[in-house]
Amino acid sequence: MNKNNDIKIPDIIPELERGPLWLKEKRYASREAYNRTPLPSRSLHLWRYTDPNKFTIDREKAVDMAFNEGYDAVEKMELNHLKEGNLAALATDLGGKTINFYGIEKLTAQGIVISTLSEAVEKHHDLVERYLYRLVNSHTGKFEALNGALWNDGIFMYIPKNVTIENPIHLLRESGLANSVQFPRLLIVVGENAELTVIDEYGGGSQNENKEPSYTNGAVELFGLENSRTRYIMLQRQQPSATFYLNHRALVEKNADMLTITLAFGGALSKHNFGVILNAPGANSNMYGLLFGSDRQHFDNHTLHRHLSGQTTSNINFKVALSDKAVSAYTGLIRIDHKAKNCEAYQENRNLLLNKGTKAETIPELEILNEDVMCSHGATVGPVDLSQVFYLCSRGISHTEAVKMIVNGFVNNTIQKVPKDLQERIQTYVTERLEHI
Amino acid sequence: MSDKKPLFVFKDVHVEVEGKEVVKGVSLTINKGEIHAVMGPNGSGKSSLSNALMGHPDYTITKGEVSLNGKNVKEMSADERSRAGMFLAFQYPTAIPGVSVANFLRTALKAHRGKDADMSDFRKLLKAEMKNLSIDPSFATRYLNDGFSGGEKKRVEILQMSILNPKIALLDETDSGLDIDALKTVSEGINRFHNEENGILLVTHYQRLLNYVKPDFVHVLMDGRFVKSGGPELALKLEESGYDWVENEIRQKAKV
Numbered sequence: 001m002n003k004n005n006d007i008k009i010p011d012i013i014p015e016l017e018r019g020p021l022w023l024k025e026k027r028y029a030s031r032e033a034y035n036r037t038p039l040p041s042r043s044l045h046l047w048r049y050t051d052p053n054k055f056t057i058d059r060e061k062a063v064d065m066a067f068n069e070g071y072d073a074v075e076k077m078e079l080n081h082l083k084e085g086n087l088a089a090l091a092t093d094l095g096g097k098t099i100n101f102y103g104i105e106k107l108t109a110q111g112i113v114i115s116t117l118s119e120a121v122e123k124h125h126d127l128v129e130r131y132l133y134r135l136v137n138s139h140t141g142k143f144e145a146l147n148g149a150l151w152n153d154g155i156f157m158y159i160p161k162n163v164t165i166e167n168p169i170h171l172l173r174e175s176g177l178a179n180s181v182q183f184p185r186l187l188i189v190v191g192e193n194a195e196l197t198v199i200d201e202y203g204g205g206s207q208n209e210n211k212e213p214s215y216t217n218g219a220v221e222l223f224g225l226e227n228s229r230t231r232y233i234m235l236q237r238q239q240p241s242a243t244f245y246l247n248h249r250a251l252v253e254k255n256a257d258m259l260t261i262t263l264a265f266g267g268a269l270s271k272h273n274f275g276v277i278l279n280a281p282g283a284n285s286n287m288y289g290l291l292f293g294s295d296r297q298h299f300d301n302h303t304l305h306r307h308l309s310g311q312t313t314s315n316i317n318f319k320v321a322l323s324d325k326a327v328s329a330y331t332g333l334i335r336i337d338h339k340a341k342n343c344e345a346y347q348e349n350r351n352l353l354l355n356k357g358t359k360a361e362t363i364p365e366l367e368i369l370n371e372d373v374m375c376s377h378g379a380t381v382g383p384v385d386l387s388q389v390f391y392l393c394s395r396g397i398s399h400t401e402a403v404k405m406i407v408n409g410f411v412n413n414t415i416q417k418v419p420k421d422l423q424e425r426i427q428t429y430v431t432e433r434l435e436h437i
Numbered sequence: 438m439s440d441k442k443p444l445f446v447f448k449d450v451h452v453e454v455e456g457k458e459v460v461k462g463v464s465l466t467i468n469k470g471e472i473h474a475v476m477g478p479n480g481s482g483k484s485s486l487s488n489a490l491m492g493h494p495d496y497t498i499t500k501g502e503v504s505l506n507g508k509n510v511k512e513m514s515a516d517e518r519s520r521a522g523m524f525l526a527f528q529y530p531t532a533i534p535g536v537s538v539a540n541f542l543r544t545a546l547k548a549h550r551g552k553d554a555d556m557s558d559f560r561k562l563l564k565a566e567m568k569n570l571s572i573d574p575s576f577a578t579r580y581l582n583d584g585f586s587g588g589e590k591k592r593v594e595i596l597q598m599s600i601l602n603p604k605i606a607l608l609d610e611t612d613s614g615l616d617i618d619a620l621k622t623v624s625e626g627i628n629r630f631h632n633e634e635n636g637i638l639l640v641t642h643y644q645r646l647l648n649y650v651k652p653d654f655v656h657v658l659m660d661g662r663f664v665k666s667g668g669p670e671l672a673l674k675l676e677e678s679g680y681d682w683v684e685n686e687i688r689q690k691a692k693v
Contacts, residue, residue, distance in 0.1 A: 061536075184645075209540040246548075366630050384496075385531070386494070387531045388531050390493055390494065391514060391527070391530065391533065392533070392541075393492075393514065393516040393519070394491050394493075394515045394516075394518075394519055394524075394525050394527075395516075395519055395541075395548070395597060395601065396516050396519035396520045396545050396548040396601070397516055397544055397545055397547040397548050398516050398548065399516065400680040401515070401544070401548070402516075405533070405536050405541070405544065406533060406536070408535065408536070409533055409534055409535025409536040410534070410535055411535070411560045412535035412536075413495075413534070413535055425601070
């Protein structure tokens with residue numbers, strides 16, 4: 001297979017014909033953009049660390065939807081969480097082909113909409129047309145255009161004004177095995193003074209590293225309307241041979257609060273792009289990242305905090321731990337516009353290298369276009385602090401155990417911010433990775 | 438006193454830091470039940486000596502012997518030394534974010550005993566020791582030394598010593614950064630810990646801790662060597678006349 005071939009999306013394929021006319025137009029525009037846009041240059045900072053060729057499609061690939069055995073266990077666990085009342089609802093999305101919803105009756109009774117995107121296109125036409133493609137579209141980038149043209153199906157959620165959902169809604173998105181291609185899409189509108197916690201979990205892919213990877217290209221659009229409170233938790237735990245691409249954008253309106261937690265453990269090659277746009281005074285965004293790479297995993301993360309309005313605040317704390325030969329690149333952009341006065345923006349990226357052979361890049365970028373702001377950033381890359389190790393050892397704790405404790409401590413604050421029913425699983429992923437150091 | 442039993446012995450210890458010799462051959466025998474104080478001006482090698490004795494990898498013992506209860510500890514790693522019964526209270530305890538005091542102490546206790554401490558026994562022990570040292574119970578769930586004041590850190594060092602109950606405790610400038618009340622509390626903690634079976638090596642710049650914790654012997658360390666030893670009165674003399682007095686005395690001797 002020629003990896004350098006920038007394959008075009010053909011003219012007539014059934015994927016482009018799905019939906020009403022306006023949607024078809026969007027799909028065709030996205031197709032045009034994908035075909036027209038050359039592969040990003042490796043000299044562009046966002047692509048300096050990762051080969052864009054890995055995210056093109058090869059139409060020869062089967063969209064065969066066999067699924068990983070591990071999936072059933074997670075589904076069962078989350079169904080139990082739902083039964084026990086820890087979740088408000090559960091959605092399972094098998095490569096966009098089969099999407100099931102559990103426990104949504106109560107939510108529907110409160111006027112909440114939770115359905116497939118294709119169903120929403122029909123039943124909530126105006127809402128979907130108003131919001132879909134507004135934040136991630138054919139202009140965003142080549143691979144966003146790819147999703148925009150070909151998304152199989154996706155999930156739509158609308159929380160009406162003044163409605164609070166206390167427990168998380170859990171979305172379980174499963175990719176197929178080797179050679180599969182899927183384009184999950186998520187659109188969420190959190191109405192005025194409404195509250196939502198959503199866990200967006202991506203699993204699947206082949207466990208066999210020698211096989212062709214599965215490819216997942218996802219898009220997430222979130223709207224937090226005035227006074228709303230949204231918590232979005234993304235968990236990526238795909239199998240060792242998976243290729244993963246995700247673009248996430250959230251728009252935060254007046255006095256609204258957005259919490260974003262990104263948890264990345266899986267996949268062979270992942271490129272995540274998380275962005276929050278602060279659109280009106282009082283908008284606030286907190287973003288916490290936790291990434292633990294092992295083996296030969298390659299992670300490329302970008303975060304964006306864009307302050308379009310004055311009197312907005314943002315904070316990012318992105319933590320990376322790497323072992324074996326894992327690699328991570330993090331670029332974090334804070335952009336504060338000309339007229340956005342009296343903003344506060346903070347960014348921190350800490351990288352812990354657990355052995356030689358790991359590699360982490362950290363590039364903070366600040367584009368501050370006015371002077372009435374409070375802004376700071378900090379970044380560190382390095383091994384575990386030896387004075388911490390000695391301190392623990394001097395109390396009788398072995399070197400290996402000391403390192404584990406320090407790494408657990410490093411990730412602990414972030415895990416504490418994750419909804420309770422997910423904490424245990426995240427801790428397990430960390431513990432599993434620490435067993436090999 | 439014929440019943441003296443040597444507990445912690447080091448002979449002709451030389452210590453190097455980044456290729457530079459900072460301790461130049463010191464020897465000391467601490468018998469069971471004894472408290473020794475090592476005093477000296479800044480830069481005399483006090484902290485280097487205590488770190489090296491505990492097995493800090495940056496402080497190499499290039500020459501000499503160190504033994505605890507007749508057992509050679511020089512080749513042991515820091516964690517092995519701790520489990521053998523050594524303890525170092527740090528001058529500047531390191532913060533470990535994300536690791537709670539209780540979780541840390543339970544793990545350390547497990548390492549010492551080879552098995553998990555019973556949860557309710559451990560809670561009782563921790564609660565009682567914290568109360569003894571006037572440490573607020575909320576500190577059990579706080580991250581170790583993270584955001585603690587100087588005084589809080591020192592109390593938590595003594596808390597660890599009380600719980601791990603070592604045979605020999607090296608206390609490195611435990612009095613520094615303490616106000617008078619904290620100094621009293623910490624001293625009481627040290628005195629409660631001390632018994633006929635264990636030993637203490639107090640490393641300090643000032644005499645004031647020795648008002649509360651009475652040493653049997655005082656040794657003056659200057660430029661990496663013990664230059665003078667005596668009883669508790671030596672500490673008082675140092676407080677009164679300063680380290681210049683010892684220096685002058687040495688110079689006089691050299692002339693003679």
